[in-house]
Amino acid sequence: MDNINLQLEELNDKPDIRELTLRNGIYYPSDEELIMLILGRGTRKNPIELLSQEVIDMLNASNDENLIQNLVSIEGVGTSRALVIAAALELGRRRNSYQKKTVNKPSDIVPYVQHYSLKPTEHFVTATVNGAHELIKIRLISVGTTNRTLVHPREIFAGAVSEHASGIICCHNHPYGKCSPSHADVESTKVLQQAAGILGITFMDHIIITKNDYFSFLEHDML
Template structure:
C-alpha cells in the first residue's frame, strides 16, 4: 500500500489546523516531528513551502543521529545560513538539556514510547536498540530508511553499533507505513538472520517489533524469534 506525504502548503490549511495554532491550543506534544520543524523554520521560499522544507530536514535528521552541521543543513534547497544556524542551535540546546533516562525494557510495550514518533513516517525506518545486561537502553539508532513498503538491512550494519556500545542484547524495530501490523516474508527472514548473527556474536536479538500509529506486533510475543 502506497502512502504519500501531503503536499498541501501550510498556509492553505485552515487556521486551526496550522502547526503554530495547534501548538498554542493543544501543546507541543500533540504535534508530529515535521510540524515541530515547520514552527522552527518559520517560513519557506517561493516554490518550496515550509512543510516541504521540514520534510527534507526531517529526512536528514533521521539519518544523521541528530548531529548536523550548519553546512549539512544548508544542503537542503531553501534553507539558508540563518535558518540552518537556528536549527543547529535548537538541536544543540536540546542535547545539553536532555538527560536520558534509564529506559529498562521489561516487555515489548516498553519499546513503543521510544519509537512512536517515527510511526507516521512515509518510509520504513529500521531501528536498533542496544541494551546493557540489565536490559536498559544504551542507544537507539536508525539503521536505514527504506522504500514505501520495505527497508533493506544487513546484520553487519546493525551489530556494528552493538559491538561499539559493548551491548549485552539487541532489540530491532521498524514501522509499517501501510498501517498493517502483520509481518511480511521479508520481516521473518530478517528476524531469522539477525537471530542467527546474534547467537554467533554473543549479542542475542531478544525481540523484533513492528509498529504503527495504532499499535505494535512483537515477534517474541507471537511467533517467537527465528521462526
C-alpha cells in the first residue's frame, strides 16, 4: 500500500504538459502532446494520452477532404473537437505558408505581411532569409500607437543572429494616411542599415504597408 501511495504522489507531483510547455516554450511538446493541449482532456473510456495518439494516427491517415469526418469517428472527439483540431491545423498552415518561399524583390514579401495593414496601431515586423533568399521566419517585433512604434536594433536583429540569417527585411504598417515614409522612418532605416552592416547581415529592404499600397526603400533608391 505504501508503494502504491508513493507512486501516486510521484505522479501527482510530475509537471503536466501545460506546465512543461509554459516552462520550455511551445516547441517543447511532441505532436501527441500538442494534441493533448488542444483537446484538454480525454474521456473515461479513452484517456487523453491514448486519445491524442489516435488523433495523430488519424491525421497521418487522412487527407484534407476527409479529415473532419475521420476525426469524428474517434470515440471522445466529436464534431466540436474535430473542428478545433482541423482549425488549428489550417491556422498553422496559413501562418507558416511563407516558409521556403523565395524573396527576389520587395513585392514578394508583401502578401505575407499584408494582414498587418488592417491593424489600428503600428506593427513592426521582420522577415529573415537564408543565403538562397528563402524566407526563414516572419517575426512581430513591436506594437506601437496609431502613428509610431518604438523598436531597438537589439530586438530587431536578435532573431536574425540566432537563425544565422543572411538577410533581413523590415516592415511596418501605417494605419492611417499614405505609406510614404516619415522623417523618423528614414532616420531609423539608416540606423538599422548600419547595424546590419556591423553584424554582417544584408539589410535587404524596409517596407511600409497600407491597406492598398506599399512603399519600398529599395525601390525608391533610399538604401
